Amino acid sequence: MTTKDRNQTERRILDAVGTIVETEGFEAVGVNAVASVSGVSKVLIYRYFGSIEQLLAKYLEDNDFWLNTEFPIQQYDNVKEFSKAVFRAYIDMLRKSPALRKLYRWELTTNNPAIAGLRERRERTAMDIINAVSRQSGQDIDQVAGISTLITGSVSYLCILAENCAVYNSLEINSDSGWEKLLKTIDFMFDKIFD
Amino acid sequence: MTTKDRNQTERRILDAVGTIVETEGFEAVGVNAVASVSGVSKVLIYRYFGSIEQLLAKYLEDNDFWLNTEFPIQQYDNVKEFSKAVFRAYIDMLRKSPALRKLYRWELTTNNPAIAGLRERRERTAMDIINAVSRQSGQDIDQVAGISTLITGSVSYLCILAENCAVYNSLEINSDSGWEKLLKTIDFMFDKIFD
DNA sequence: TACTTTTGTAACCGATTGGTAACACAAATG
DNA sequence: CATTTGTGTTACCAATCGGTTACAAAAGTA
Numbered sequence: 001m002t003t004k005d006r007n008q009t010e011r012r013i014l015d016a017v018g019t020i021v022e023t024e025g026f027e028a029v030g031v032n033a034v035a036s037v038s039g040v041s042k043v044l045i046y047r048y049f050g051s052i053e054q055l056l057a058k059y060l061e062d063n064d065f066w067l068n069t070e071f072p073i074q075q076y077d078n079v080k081e082f083s084k085a086v087f088r089a090y091i092d093m094l095r096k097s098p099a100l101r102k103l104y105r106w107e108l109t110t111n112n113p114a115i116a117g118l119r120e121r122r123e124r125t126a127m128d129i130i131n132a133v134s135r136q137s138g139q140d141i142d143q144v145a146g147i148s149t150l151i152t153g154s155v156s157y158l159c160i161l162a163e164n165c166a167v168y169n170s171l172e173i174n175s176d177s178g179w180e181k182l183l184k185t186i187d188f189m190f191d192k193i194f195d
Numbered sequence: 196m197t198t199k200d201r202n203q204t205e206r207r208i209l210d211a212v213g214t215i216v217e218t219e220g221f222e223a224v225g226v227n228a229v230a231s232v233s234g235v236s237k238v239l240i241y242r243y244f245g246s247i248e249q250l251l252a253k254y255l256e257d258n259d260f261w262l263n264t265e266f267p268i269q270q271y272d273n274v275k276e277f278s279k280a281v282f283r284a285y286i287d288m289l290r291k292s293p294a295l296r297k298l299y300r301w302e303l304t305t306n307n308p309a310i311a312g313l314r315e316r317r318e319r320t321a322m323d324i325i326n327a328v329s330r331q332s333g334q335d336i337d338q339v340a341g342i343s344t345l346i347t348g349s350v351s352y353l354c355i356l357a358e359n360c361a362v363y364n365s366l367e368i369n370s371d372s373g374w375e376k377l378l379k380t381i382d383f384m385f386d387k388i389f390d
Numbered sequence: 391t392a393c394t395t396t397t398g399t400a401a402c403c404g405a406t407t408g409g410t411a412a413c414a415c416a417a418a419t420g
Numbered sequence: 421c422a423t424t425t426g427t428g429t430t431a432c433c434a435a436t437c438g439g440t441t442a443c444a445a446a447a448g449t450a
Contacts, residue, residue, distance in 0.1 A: 004397050004446060025304070031438055041399055046439075105303055108352075109220070111359040119360060126364055146380025149364045154348025157303075164306040165314060169321055169344045185341025192387045199416065199427050226408060236429055241409075 010048050012038045017059045022098045026106035029056060057114040065103055065118060071129065079137040080194040086129060087151050087186055091179060094159040105160045126152075137194060147193065151186060158182075205243050207233045212254045217293045221301035224251060252309040260298055260313060266324065274332040275389040281324060282346050282381055286374060289354040300355045321347075332389060342388065346381060353377075
């Protein structure tokens with residue numbers, strides 16, 4: 001380290017967490033890795049953040065990983081178009097963010113307070129949207145939740161899988177064309193469901 | 196060890212792999228863990244299997260993790276009922292097998308020859324079914340593949356997630372009742388799609 | 391100026407990792 | 421019988437893990 005600047009040091013540490021998460025995932029975030037990537041001695045990690053768990057919690061807190069995009073349902077012509085837009089946004093978000101994919105992957109193997117908090121927030125915003133769609137479309141809320149689950153669940157799965165696998169059911173999950181196909185299927189489904 | 200029986204020793208080792216996989220997952224299968232769980236010294240693991248990778252390959256080879264269930268489409272009244280049955284079987288399989296869930300989870304973080312082989316087989320059998328459904332229903336094959344992807348993808352995701360999370364979109368993914376709801380949604384979807 | 395606090399590093403700790411060498415002994419083979 | 425081959429264990433190795441102690445030096449403070 002060159003200067004003596006705690007703020008800058010903390011930032012270096014958090015930046016190192018970011019690069020490790022994006023490249024190798026949360027599982028690889030350890031004291032030694034963070035220390036070597038950041039160029040900061042690991043004592044400072046404990047001194048400034050307490051533990052790796054707290055460091056990760058801070059990282060999650062800094063980066064808005066919950067769905068914070070605004071989706072005013074009133075702006076759309078009808079529920080069908082609104083729904084399509086929501087899922088398109090969901091796919092885009094997950095496909096363009098390596099860190100978010102790693103977070104979703106990490107959630108499949110871990111359970112801790114930080115993750116539980118993320119899940120709660122996500123659950124609330126998701127159910128808000130599902131409620132709105134159910135109300136405006138007249139569809140049973142369980143059905144709306146079910147359809148939503150089928151789509152977001154598979155999208156999450158495919159986006160994670162795509163980092164280690166190129167094809168799923170003949171769909172090229174690494175290329176835009178493959179996702180265009182899936183989007184067409186989603187549109188097709190909604191056209192059939194919302195008469 | 197009591198007796199000197201190579202076959203029995205190999206079996207003990209493979210059994211240990213099985214219990215570790217079921218409880219902690221493939222990520223936890225290391226020489227030391229296998230040695231301590233099996234009660235066999237780790238030298239024998241290398242002697243008899245070469246490496247952990249080869250040991251895991253053997254484990255995957257012994258246990259039929261690819262879809263080997265027979266699904267004769269002719270037995271069913273129509274394509275709709277056949278499709279529903281296929282996905283019901285998929286859900287059952289994944290929900291009742293901890294090892295299979297751990298395998299699917301492992302695939303999200305790993306890529307090696309053994310996994311690639313599994314994926315190929317799975318891809319082939321899946322596309323066989325998709326082709327048959329497309330032919331008999333007259334639906335576009337990309338749409339059938341898309342629908343199938345939405346369902347199996349989300350089911351895989353939810354089954355893995357359920358080990359660390361109880362609720363997703365208000366669905367209790369740990370209980371039969373939650374899955375009954377999702378099955379109803381799938382049925383509902385097929386009723387809408389296959390007129 | 392002298393002293394305290396803050397920021398940093400180097401070195402070390404025990405535990406655990408994957409992996410191997412050396413050795414003991416049973417069993418088959420000559 | 422002697423010897424080779426197969427089966428097993430103990431003990432060790434270097435590397436790495438998370439975590440801490442001890443110390444140096446800069447920066448603020450009296």
